[in-house]
Amino acid sequence: MENLLWLIPALPFLGAILLVLFGGRLPKSLLSLIGVGSVGVSALVTILLGFEFLAERPLYYQQEVWQWFSVAGFTPSVAFHVDALSMVFIFVITFVGFLIHLYATAYMADEADFARFFACMNLFVGSMLVLVLADNLLLLYLGWEGVGLCSYLLIGFWYKEPANGYAARKAFIITRIGDTAMAIGLFLLFQLFGTLNIQTILSDAPQVWPVGAEGALLVALLLLGGAVGKSGQLPLQTWLPDAMAGPTPVSALIHAATMVTAGVYLIARMNVVFELAPLAQLLVAVVGAATLLIAGFSALTQYDLKRVLAYSTISQIGYMFLALGVGAWSAGIFHFMIHAFFKALLFLCAGAIILALHHEQDMRHMGGLRKSMPVVFWTFLIGAGSLAALPLITAGFYSKDQILWYALAGENGNVWLYAAGLAGAFVTSIYTFRMVFLTFYGPAKTHVSHPPGKLITIPLILLAILSLVGGFIELPHNFGHLVLFSELLQPVLPAIEASASLAANEWLFQLLAAVVSLGGVFVAYLFYIKSPYLLHRLMHNGLAVRLQQFWFAGWGFDALYDNLFVRPYVFLANLNKRDIIDSFYTGLARTAEGFHVMLSQSQNGVLRSYVMGIVVGAIMILTISLFL
Amino acid sequence: MSTASMEAALLLAGILFMLGLISVLIRRNIIFMLISVEIMLNAAGLAFIVAGTRWVQPDGQIMFIFILTMAAAEVSVGLALILQIYHQLKTLNSDAANIMKG
Amino acid sequence: MILLWMIVLLMAGGVLAWLAKRWHPVLPRWIALFAILTDLILACYLWLGTPTAVTGSSPWLVRLEIPWVPQWGVNFILALDGLSLLMLLLTFFLGALAVLISWREISTKSGFFYFNLLWVLAGITGVFLTMDLFLFYFFWEVMLIPMYFLIGVWGHANRNYAAYKFFLFTQASGLLMLLAILGLYFIHGSQTGIYTFNYFELLETTLDPLAARLLMFGFLAAFLVKLPVVPFHSWLPDAHSEAPTAGSIILAGLLLKTGAYGLLRFVLPLFPGAALEFAPWAMLLGVVGIIYGAILAFSQTDLKRLVAYTSVSHMGFVILGVFAFNEWALQGVVMQMIAHGLSTGALFVIAGFLYERLHTRDIQQMGGFWSKAPKMGVIALIFVMASLGLPGLGNFIAEFLTLVGSWQANNWLTVFATIGLVLATVYSLRIMQKVFYEPAPTDRPLPDLNARELLITLPMVVLILWLGLYPQPILDTARPSINQQLEAYQEPEVEEKKVVVAEVPEVELGIEKMSE
Amino acid sequence: MELTFYIAAAVAILSTIMVITRYNMIHALLYLVVSFMAVAVVFFTLGAPFMAALEIIIYAGAIVVLIIFVIMMLNMIQEDVQREKEWLKPSVWVGPALLSAVLLAELAYILLGANPSQTEALVAVDAKLVGLALFGPYLLGVQLCGILLMAGIVGAYHLGRQKKKVIHRFLQERSAAA
Amino acid sequence: MSQNDFLHLMPLLILTFAALLIMLVIAAWRNHKIIYVITAISFVAAFLSLFELRAVTEYTIEPLLVIDGFAVFYIGLMLATALLISMLSYAYFEQQKEQKEEYYILLILATLGACVLVISKHFASLFLGLEVLSVALYALISYLRVRERSDEAGIKYLILAAFSSAFLLFGMALVYFSTGIMTFEGIAAAMSGYRELPMLLLTGFGMMIIGIGFKLSVVPFHMWTPDVYEGAPAPVTAFVATVSKGGVLGLLIRFFMEVDGFRYPTLLLIFTIVAVASMFAGNLLALMQQNVKRILAYSSISHLGYLLVAFLAGSQMGVEAITFYLVAYFITTVGAFGVIAMLSDNSRDAEQMDDFRGLLWRRPWTATAFTAMLLSLAGIPLTAGFVGKFYVLAAGVNTQKWLLVAMLVLNSVIGLYYYIKVIAVMFQQPDTEKEPAIRLRPSIYIASVGTLAVLTLLLVWVGVYPTALVDMIQSMFAEVPTLVAR
Known part of the structure; x- marks a missing residue:
């Protein structure tokens, strides 16, 4: 059974690929069969694997599919590692995912872009599974970004409404900020451990760091950055409410059940590091x-x-x-x-x-x-x-x-x-x-x-x-x-x-x-x-109203970020749209043209002034001869 | 004649040269310009003769003869050209001959 | 000899294409396609015919040496190692795509167009192959003229300005490199008495620090402008946006890479001391480029211009990686060269498709194309994601390796470079948003990709995925030559560099040699 | 001898100044002849009597006469003198004159600073010596002079030809109008 | 004059006799074609007679002339150039209404003058050669008398050339006054004692530089150049730009090498300033120019500046570089003016940008040739100009003239702009609707087309395979003692 581990993420990916390639041509029934079926089979495999896991109680199952790349000792693999923690996650992902897929076939029945929806959903499930199954942080990062992509695509599923597109972008960008912190964390981990293999790091960390070590703190904080972004925690929580622009099954699967808990998974997965950094x-x-x-x-x-x-x-x-x-x-x-x-x-x-x-x-x-x-x-x-x-x-x-x-x-x-x-x-x-x-x-x-x-x-x-x-x-x-x-x-x-x-x-x-x-x-x-009148009375209280508005606006975080980052950035970018550096070169060209005009005036076609030119040259040469 | 006047003679050549040069600069009439250039060439010839005298060699004088030849050839071509220009432009004003510039 | 044939084939194909216009109007493009594909096959043959990891002895796979101007010590040296091979593969692949993309786009003077296209490719091929500095400069310049014509004759409205700018920038910087080459030549000559432009021999030159610094700046000038690095980038947006699609592909996909290649091949091994000294500044320039390019890309409304600025941003990673002096970073750089060639090339292709259909490059006038052209949408999405560095696509491997490498060299600059990834997200998503999302501004029909266009884009998709998921063949091919370039940095305390030539068996004139 | 030199030099300078300041071209040419003659005297004092003769014959004779011919052909009249006056305003000549003065000052400084080491008295180089040299080592030079004159003559012939058979209708009208 | 003397002067004698013969033929029978054939044959014969001299090490005809490898190469170069120019002239003058025959006499005489320049080793021959060249040029420049521009150019050139000749003569007189000798080696011997030049000698050299600088049209003696280039008939312009300058440059090299002027910082400073000023002024003046002939004129100013860089390098390599560059420059310039001559008709020369608009679409081969010429001027690879520029840069770098080299590089970039501008105009799509108001109607002859083709091929050949030419230059200069010494 454990050799089929790779099937769990592979099936949804396969579904996604099929849906992308043939999405336009197949009837809806077949499309939903592919979409739901791939996740369903994946869930089945998961459950079977789960039974085996519960029965055998091994520490983990591991399977290396292929070596991703190998550069100077940096050898991440596409390898899956399932232990109890991953088991819980893949169970939730495949099983709840399956149910939601099933639900979605009805929910999305009238949509024109049926295939696109299920392709993205399948892609999401696959990425999420990779995320939780990855045996190294780089592969985890792949899944991590992959679910971000799917989240982006699905929030903006109804793309004709500009607001949805903006919500999608917001979600992607804000989570990307967290991801960036996480990426830096990975650099640091790699520098310290020479590998990104999770189990190696977890077992080596206590030897490398004493409790409270600065390195551990730094790594933990950077990973926390990633987790906070993905899981919609303070201070990067603002994207999640807007993400509701997507279809409801998406909200259920991605923005409630699975993806947003990736941060929880990451922290739990790296528990050793966090324990070392109280x-x-x-x-x-x-x-x-x-x-x-x-x-x-x-x-x-x-x-x-x-x-x-x-x-x-x-x-x-x-x-x-x-x-x-x-x-x-x-x-x-x-x-x-x-x-x-x-x-x-x-x-x-x-x-x-x-x-x-x-x-x-x-x-x-x-x-x-x-x-x-x-x-x-x-x-x-x-x-x-x-x-x-x-x-x-x-x-x-x-x-x-x-x-x-x-x-x-x-x-x-x-x-x-x-x-x-x-x-x-x-x-x-x-x-x-x-x-x-x-x-x-x-x-x-x-x-x-x-x-x-x-x-x-x-x-x-x-x-x-x-x-x-x-x-x-x-x-x-x-x-x-x-x-x-x-x-x-x-x-x-x-x-x-x-x-x-x-x-x-x-x-x-x-x-x-x-x-x-x-x-x-x-x-x-x-x-x-x-007694609804209580509410009415409350709504006449100025303080309450202001408080209500403040909370309604998500504690003003959106406005804060808007004024602090978004607007200045857009303003600066638009200010520099013509590229200030370019004007330096244009200036050079202008200068040359200026010289050209000046010199051209000396070429006035008058013979006497040409003679004068020679005389000036003569004076120059004689002066140099005399005084130098 | 002493060497002091050798320098004086050279100075004379220089002065004549400069006078010709001034004339080229200030005259607009092309014929005058040509005359002025002749003055300059003559001054150069004088300088050669002074130099030849100084070294007691005939070479300076020979150079003078060459200059003379060249001046003659140049004046002849120049005058022919001036005639041509007068026919074309109806003026001898060198400043007027500035179709080409820039 | 096979190397020479590659160049000759392109040049001859170009001339033939030009002449063939008279016989039949479609003949030029078939000739061009045939010439490039033959080269591609030759390159693939070289690649597959060589065991992937030729580690150990010499990284050079093929060498060819013919005296050219013996009085000056100029030889016609072509040599191929893994790095060159990869670049050649990229060149011919993108070249073939460029021919395909111009299939319908170019209607006027098509013979001359393909002549120029093939000669640009010939120049680029030469640059990647030659190991004689004179010849290098020669090819360096050869590729510019046809490129100038490609922009200046078949470009968009403002083509003349763009073409001038491109030409002046690259020439000015190229001449500085020529000075540096000459300087090196004479210094080496006065040291050893042998006046030669042979790269392998020049590697042995010992330079005093000042001379090394000056000469390095000469080389850097050319490469940094070509790359381009802020603040020398300002030719790029104009050239890229005004060029015809094929021109943009070649510019972004190949011409920029010659700069990166130059850094790897010449700056690193020739001037180790000076490069070490300059490294922090170079990395700073890289980071500034990443961020500055990203900000500018964000504010553009011209699609091609936007993509052009993303190149500025992406190429920042290259210089960041090159001056990190470790294998991770350099492998990242090589990957970046290839992945960026594909991804940005593809974005230009898509911009070209859109321009063909809409006759505008203004993204304000686009939108809602997702439903009209879903295939284009998916392909655009993939390359937009590649451009923002989504894992699983080639650019991610490139950027991640580069950053891992540069982290070892400089933490803070790497942090800022990583922030560039966020900005990349911002501008990349803007492309998707403006082109494929939002309500459609026009009711005009927008035909989806046809078979030829799919033929162009699908291989790119497959390759970028392959690069992202299994880049090992590329990395293996590049490894020996990367280690070679890094040799001088492994033990910085040792002054004298390892002799490269000694490892290369003497090559008879004009006779090629394959190492096992 | 020295006095003669200085007097002749003074005459040469003065007459040359007169040349460059005259408005009437014929007057100027007459002064030019005087100037050439004075230079001829200087040649004589410098011990080059042959050259003095040539100066008078060719410069003062041939060349000046040639110029006068041309002036006659061009039919210069009083208006031209007037125009010449207008052309030669101080605003025109002050600047160039100053420039030339600078040049002259420098040249004079240099020429007077020259210190010929030779001190023996002047020895005349007579015509015979010149002739021997001219047709000895400088023979090729003489031949080149011939070629030079040939070029001059061919050129002058071509340029100076009057347009008897001018074909261009437009030009005929123009010359008729003139 | 011994028989040997005659033998060694054979090229010059052939030219002289050709001029005389043409005069006689004109007297008997005016026929353009015959005269043209005689001219061409005489140039070819003169050129062939050089092969007799090739083995000669150094042959002096005291005191005026010296014939050595250097001279033979330069004479050959100028004869070949003159031949090409005469080939281009035929078509150009055939359509003119002017009498054509005298042109060839003057062309031959001017070439003769230039040849004398490069073999002279004495002030007298220097001066006479220069004047033969100049006097012939006066007439050549204003040859098309009915064109006002031609006359204007002629008179400007005449006055200025005579003016600068006066400086040259005065300078020579001063040098003679202070050294007592007029042969180059004599002057060198007299100077060898000086560590620093005496004022008088220095002034003499300075004034000579004015005369020579005028002919080379370097700043600040350059101002005649654009007007003369514009006014003169296109083939004559080609001659002014090539043979006339080549002869003077050859002389300059010989003289300067002989007296070893590189020892004197003052002279170097003067030349440096002149070189830098020429590069900048030439390029900046050409920058926005709309007249192609004037562009080429200004570009020639800057090219002379580049040449001076190699000249200032002062090494044997520098001389080789100059010579190589000169060859490339000759090919290119003759080709460029050849194109202009080919496109001109009897009313005016094809010199406006408009005349070239869309040329690629009208006359693809001509446009290609012109593009090649312009690229060579710009110093782009695959053309002779590139190798030339490379050689010059190499010479500069070799002697570490960093300032000059940097200026050269900077100016190459400025220069690119206007060369490309012309190319861009040629590549523009022609407006099919509106034909230009005045369309030139040139007549094209096989001679010009062939010449142009030869020039283009030569350009590419030298650009791709410079070995042969480098070899030739080096072997011919190998025997020249003054060059080998350094």
Whole structure:
């Protein structure tokens, strides 16, 4: 089975190539067969491999496909390495990816560029798989940039709208900034280790660096730069909300479930380096905490259904970063998996709603959909519950609770991080249920044209189940103490010990989290169902309005970057459009012409002045003879 | 005659040369220019004779004869050309002959 | 002898193409295509006929030496090593594409056009092959005149200005190189008593630091202008944008590479000390070029001009890498030469296609072509991505290796160069945005690529992917000669350089020799 | 002898100045003859009597007469004198004269600075000596002089030919108008 | 005059007799073709007679002349050039309404004068050769009397040439006054004692430079050049540009080498200034010029500047470089003016840019030839001009005249601009709708076409395979003691 490892990324690539080459000529049914089928087979292979992996429990499977190149000892290969961490990721990618592909065949059925869409999607899945399977950082970088490309292409899928194109460019450019930092990190790593092979680096790093070494810090920070860019974390988060310009399945797959968590993967993958640089690791946590708050508050104020989800994604990835930062590696990955389930679910539901409402995305124009779209309502409710971490029944509760717990009780945890996480959880459940109430309750404002078909509802239901039961593979100590997941990751990611003094009171904090979560639901209920006038009153308060606008604009980051970087750059570039250096050469030419005109006037055709020329020459020569 | 006047004679040649030169510069009439050049050539011939005298050699005088020949040939061609120009341009003003410039 | 034939074939083909116009109007292009393809086959034969890694002994695969002006020690020396071979392959490949691209575009004076095209290629081939400095200069100049005509006769509206500028810049710098060549010649002559332009013998010249510095600047002048490096780049946008498509391809794909090739072949081995001294400044120039070119590219509205400025930016990597003095960087440089030749050539091809269809190069008047011409869109996308350095495409390998190498030499400059990658993204995506995205400004039909155009572009796509995914054959071919150029830098404390000629077996006059 | 030299030199200079300042061409030519004669005297004092004769015969005789012929042919009249006056305004001659003065000053400085080492008295080089040299070593020179004169004559013949058989209609009209 | 003397002067004698013969033939029967044939045959005969002299080491005819390898080469060069010019002249003058026959006498005499210049070793022969050349040129330049420009050019040249001759003569008189001898080796012997030149001698040399500089048309004695080039008939212009300058340059080299003027920094300074000024003035003046003949005139000024660079190098290599450059320059200039002559008709010469517009489309071969000539002037490879420029640069670099060499390079670049401008005009697409108002109607003869073809081939041959010419120059100069000494 492990020899088929290469098939996992290769199949989607093959699909993409087929779709590019023959996309124009094949019927849609065949196109969707290629598009979905390639990912489906890939998922199948993954699952089979997963079974084998679980059965054999090896440290890793590895397969070198070919040596990419070899220059003076720099020998990266196209080689795949699968261990528990990658296993989790490829499972999510192929399986959730498959579901979303399936969903997309219905969602995109009316699109003219059907083939282009699936080609890009397949290409994305392939690149993402390469990213997580790569055994060296250069190959990882290939996947890393490849998913960026696909993200770009899919955000700008509806290219005729200029705004979509700009959103796509924004996404690509901002993530590229992070990538650049990462690339520099790779140079540094190569200089220090002479290789970019991940396993070699991880095993050599402790010998090369003592804990807290400057080199480790530098590398960790640079890698963090890449992670922050890709995962939409502070300060490079601004692209993700705009990325919602793409079709909803894209948002679900790329901008919620998989690509944006690449940063999480990278940090988890390079955990040794981060552990050697505690400062960097702390920064990861701080970034996560800050992002989850900022994005959460922004999500509170959005009206666009997908934008709320986008901010929520940023916020949830903030949790993952927080987990990684405090050293709760497996908790972060666990949350990644659960988040992939419920966020994909939410997006797909949103997609179904949007499709049903003629591409209406504004929640203010929705409402009352509970009756007209029951399946969507229930699945959405499950997803929302999981996002809001409703206690006990949802998977989100278990994963998030673990993070909150380690943020406080982990080795690197502290009260501030915990408080931020808790506040974030509160806000999360407010905006989640604001969304639910605005969309499904109240009077219907837009007519539902075509209810979702089977191809749409099946993925929803499957994902909803996963969002409910996914959490039960990892239960807290005082709650059955099931540690299947972290045990699986044990060989790859270091385990975390909770501080003993707090461990006894763990139930207290779980209770607190549950209360906060439910409290959030209640607040949303209060404002949007029970007494909407409260909201009106709030909206008359100047401070609140300003705050609302500030959050709505994503804490002004867009405006800040616009004024700080974009505008000056465009201004400078346009100022220098004619190339200032060129004018130097033009000036030279002008000077020569000037001399020409001057000298030409001496050639005035008058004989006497020519004689004069000779006399001047004579004087010159005699003077030189005399005085020199 | 002493050597001092040898220098004086050379100086005389120089002065005549310069006078011819001034004349070329200030005259617009082409004939005058030609005459002035003759003065200069004559001055050069005088210089040769002075030099020949100084070294008691006939070579200076021979050069003078050559110069004389050359002056004659030049004047003849020059005058023929001047006639031609007068027919073409109806003037002897050298400044007027400036169709070509730049 | 095969080397000589390559050049002769092109030159003769050019003359024949010119004359053939009288017999039949389409004959010239067939002759041109045939000549170039034959050369391409010859080059491929040389490449495949040689074991890939001829490491160890001499990097020279073929040598040919005929006395030319013995009084001056000028010999007609052609020699081929891996570097030259790669450059030749690129030359003939792009040359063939240039013929194909002109198939319909050139309607006036087509005989003379192909004459010029083939002679440019002949000049370039000569530059890549010759190991006699006089002959090098000779070929260096030979390629300019036909190029001048290509721009000046078949170019766009402002062609005369562009052609002048191109010519004056390259000539001025070339003459400085000539001075340096002469200087080297006389210094070597006075040291050894042997007056020769033979590259292998001149390598042994010992120079005092001042002389080395001055001579190096002479060489640099030519190469930096050709490359081009900011601030000597200002001929390039005009020349590239005004040239006909074939001309742009050759300019961007090949002519710029002669500068890079010159740096590798001459500046590095001849003046190790001076080059080491100058390296930080050269790298700085490279970084400035990367960033400056990127900013300018961003602001252009003329598609060809935009692509031209991207060349400025990309060539910054070349000089950055050359002066990093390590194998990674130099391999990166070689890759960059090839990948940039393909990717920028392809972008010019696409600009040419668009111009043929729309009669404008202004990207403000384009947009929304994705649906009208999806094939063109995909191909454009691939090369735009190549230009911004997407992994999996040839440019990435080039840029990454270059940066890895330059990082070893200078951290901060590498950081700034890497920032150039972000700027590359900014301008590259602008191409996609303006041409293929946004609402279509016109309702005019835009036919998608036809079979001939696909024949031109698809090989480029395949090659750029091949370069990106399996560049090893290229790297192996280049390795021996790169190590050769680097020899002087391996042990900087050792003054005297290794004798190159000693390793090359004596070659009989006019008789070629293949090493195993 | 020396006095004669100085007087002749003074006459030569003065008459030459008169040549270059006259408006009337005939007057100027007369002064030119005087100047040439004075130079001839100088030649005599320098011990070159043969040259003195040649100077008078060829310069003062032949060349000046040739010029006078041409002036006659061109039919110079009073207007021309007037015009000459206009042409010779101070604004025209001051600049060139100054330039020439600079040149003369330099030349004079050099010429007076020359220090001939020879001190013996002047020895005349008579016609015989000149003749011997002329037809001895300088024979080829004489032949070249012949060629020179031939060139001059052919040239003058070609250029000076009056357009009896001028073909160009346009030019005929022009010369008729003149 | 011994028999040997006659033998060694055979080329000159042939020319003299040819001139006389033509005069006699004219007296008997005016026929352009016959006269032309006689001229051509005499040039060929004179050229062939040189082969008798080739083996000669050095032969002096005291005190005036010396015949050595250097002289033989230069005479051969000038005879060949004159022959080519006469070939081009036939077609040009055939369509003129002027009497054509005297032209050939004057052409032969002028060539003779130039030949005398390069074999002279005495002031007298120098002066006489120069004057034979000049006097013949006066008439040649204004040969087409009905053209006002021709007359104007003639009188300008006459006055200025006589004026500069006066300087030359005065300078020679001063040199004679201070040395007491007029042969070159005598002067060299007299000077050998001086470490620094006495003022009088220096002034004499200075004034001679004026006379010679005028003929070479170097700055600041260059101002006649454009007007004369423009006014003179195209073949005559070619002659002025080549043979006349070549003879004077040959003389300059011989004289300067003999007296070893390179020892004296003052003289070097003067020549350096002249060289640099010539390069700049020539090129800058030509920059925006619209008249092709004037462009060539200005370019010739700068080319003389380039030649002076090699001259100032002062080595044997420098002399070889000058000679080589001169050959290339002769081929090119004759070719360029040949094209102009070919395109001219009896009313005016083809000298305006408009006359060349779209020439490539009208007369592709002529345009190609002219392009080759211009590229050679610009010093582009595959042409003789390139090798020439290379040689000159090599000579400059060899003696480390960095300033001059740098100036040369800079000026080559400036020069490129206007050469290319002419080429660009030729390559322009002609406007089919509007024909130029005045279209020249030249008559083309096989002689001119053939000459042009020969010149173009020669240009490329020398450019691609300079070995033969270099070999020839080196072997012929090998026996000349003054050259070998350095």
